[in-house]
Amino acid sequence: MKVTALGGCGAMGRATSRELAENDEVDELCIADVDREAAEAFAAELPGTVETATVDVTDHEAVVDLLADSDVAANALPYAFNLDVMEACLEADAHYLDLGGLYHKTQEQLELDDRFREAGLTAVLGIGASPGLTNVATAKAASHLNRVEEIHIRTGAKGGGEGFAYSAKTILDELTMNPVVFHDGEFAEVEPLSGRERYEMPDPVGEVEGFHSIHSELATMPYVFEGVREVDFRVAFSPDLVNICDVLIGLNLTSEEPVEFEGVETTPREFLDFHLDRQPKPGAVEEWKSFRVDVVGEADGERAHYRESVVVESRLDDWGLKATAVWTGVPMGIAAAVVGRGDALSTGAKPPEEVLDPEAFVDELAARDIVIEEERIE
Incomplete structure (x- = not known):
């Protein structure tokens, strides 16, 4: 599977990218960020071959093009952009995950449930530490x-x-x-x-x-x-x-x-x-x-x-990385692989408690020393 980590070299996204880079199920990883130079420097630290891309999340067509060959988009950008990335995922036919929407944004995102389900896609809303x-x-x-x-x-x-x-x-x-x-x-x-x-x-x-x-x-x-x-x-x-x-x-x-x-x-x-x-x-x-x-x-x-x-x-x-990044970014990396391999409990735009098997996910966390x-x- 190919996963694109949006904001994947940011404070939280770095942990998601490291988790994905070390996961054998992820064949291709792309770190996309507005700062291409920072993305390339970080990618050089990771195992395997990691692509990088420049992305301006306010440019809808550019985000769609970026995600067109991705199976999953792991969105570690500020929550204000969650809906923009979700819309791009629907057009690009890619699954979606983010780190949360501070209640009100999450409510807006839940309204896309029908569209994601009809597209056969899963959007996991808030899979960091809390929410997640x-x-x-x-x-x-x-x-x-x-x-x-x-x-x-x-x-x-x-x-x-x-x-x-x-x-x-x-x-x-x-x-x-x-x-x-x-x-x-x-x-x-x-x-x-x-x-x-x-x-x-x-x-x-x-x-x-x-x-x-x-x-x-x-x-x-x-x-x-x-x-x-x-x-x-x-x-x-x-x-x-x-x-x-x-x-x-x-x-x-x-x-x-x-x-x-x-x-x-x-x-x-x-x-x-x-x-x-x-x-x-x-x-x-x-x-x-x-x-x-x-x-x-x-x-x-x-x-x-x-x-x-x-x-x-x-x-x-x-x-x-400090603990804030680890406990926020690693869960999204794990969940991206779960969704990418087709093990989510359902399609649609849903919270983690509804779309991830808790026993299996807790076991995955324990394997990363998050017990x-x-x-x-x-």
């Missing part, structure tokens, strides 16, 4: 239950260096957009950074403080797990990063109200995104990323509670 691994873990826990009633997702980290771990725009969106929760069978919006809670993550992460954040799991789980009454998501960023964002928000620098400066009209947020995107990203440093998913329901007439958890460490010696532990809480 969290969805697969939830499906695995739910497989033990006759009925799912509650789903609680928590994430945390230790180490990782200073600054923004990935796209500053995406992180600011996560911290400034109204989070969505599913409470007592109904959706509700809550305030950004609300619902602060201290919780324990697996060693060595330990206790962290998390808060509600807008995430794609809430766009799909209440529908996939019929009868569920409670679904929530909390993320724990580093205190330093939260403090930085608190200051930016407090200074109104995340405002999208237009302002004029020296004859140029822009918004504080537009300038902030431009500026932060050009700042150096944290290097490959030691880091541990973790999530915990608690799924509660009924099994054989009794209340049952299953917990799925994972800790992922940086891969510095062989890949030179999701399961326990029944009594």
